[in-house]
Amino acid sequence: MNPSVRIGALVPLSRPGWIEAGRHLLAGLEGAVHEVNAAGGIGGRPLELLVRDTAADPQRAAAAVDELAGLGVDALAGEYHSVAARSAAARADALGLPFVCSSAVLDALTDRATEWVARLAPPQSRGWRVYADFLLAAGHRRIAVAAEPSVYWAAGTRILRDHLAPHGATVIDLDARTLAPAAVADAVVEQRATAVLLLTGIPEPAVPIVSAVRRDARLAGVMLGAPAGQPEFAPWAQWLGDQGSAIPFLRYLPERLGPLGARVGRVLRERLGEAPSFVAFEGYDTVVVLAGVLAARGGGKRRIGECWPCVAVEGTRGQIRFSRTPGTGVWQWAAAPIQVVERDPSAPDRFRVLYTGTQSGD
DSSP states (O other), rough: OOOOOOEEEOOOTTTTTTTHHHHHHHHHHHHHHHHHHHHHTTTTTTTTEEEEEEOOOOHHHHHEEEEEEEEHEEEEEEEOHHHHHHHHHHHHHHHHHHHHEEOOOSOOOSSSSSEEEEEOOOHHHHHHHHHHHHHHHTTEEEEHHHHHOOHHHHHHHHHHHHHHHTOOOOEEEEEEEOOOOOHHHHHHHHTTTTTEESSSOOTTTHHHHHHHHHOOOOGTTTTEEOOOOOGGSHHHHHHHHHGGSSEEEEEOOOOOOOOOHHHHHHHHHHHTTOOOOOOHHHHHHHHHHHHHHHHHHHTTOGGGGGTTTGOEEEEETTOOOOOOTTTTOSEEOOOOOOEEEEETTTTEEEEEEEOOSSSSHH
């Protein structure tokens, strides 16, 4: 029997990681592995997934990469949290191990340019500029950000401020770590903000902040937003009910899925027992890319860096090709779709598209 081709999967499956995102990511990875094997595997060799829980912890992610490399995996896949993905990417680069990052968006995924890492999710600077354009189009010029300390949230705030300032818009910093939810609501009133963005973890403190703002009659016309996509997953609606609708967030799906995306969507829905998020599609596409790259390596005889620019595979959300994007250090799918969507107040289990980014610089 031919030995398996082994892929190490990095997934947040425990706290403080975003467990629901990890569950969807893993469903996509596993669904694609099943289909690759049903079609004959990689050159007749079965594809095997070795899953490790990162819990969104950078040290744990790096240790997982070292362990998986010691087990002889052919490549790495996955991760959702930017801080964990950045740590994993650094180790993958140091070890010369191919890594397709599924979901993490932090621009500087590595400190230096690497031939070993490719990414499917759009860099944060592109996605959050789309969100800033959405805010401007909606007429918002005073935007409060309730943020917790982290490299990811700080980068997002900087992107918003840099993109909004030339248009006369102001970004107001609120420390979600020190301010109680009611104090956040008071600060939004005092600063005359027309929008408040949740740059925080879930359920704490995001859920209490939403409730405080929604209950405050002074803030009836204020928009709540969550660029990082907290409302995407089912627990959000369970925690907040109707309060969790009409909170725009970024989602990396096209307005309409093609035949492949629609078919895979049905498979993922059955696997998850609920509608698949964009993260599940990212997981599926990650394995599709790796299957193509590993087949092209010819048993590892060519450097993986020679393969990335040759990738041209049909993913669930469009054709995937990689190029060098300034400021990222990795091979990047530059045409990943970007939307701003929200849960429909009339049917919170349904999403409606508010704004769509373009593929030419957005």
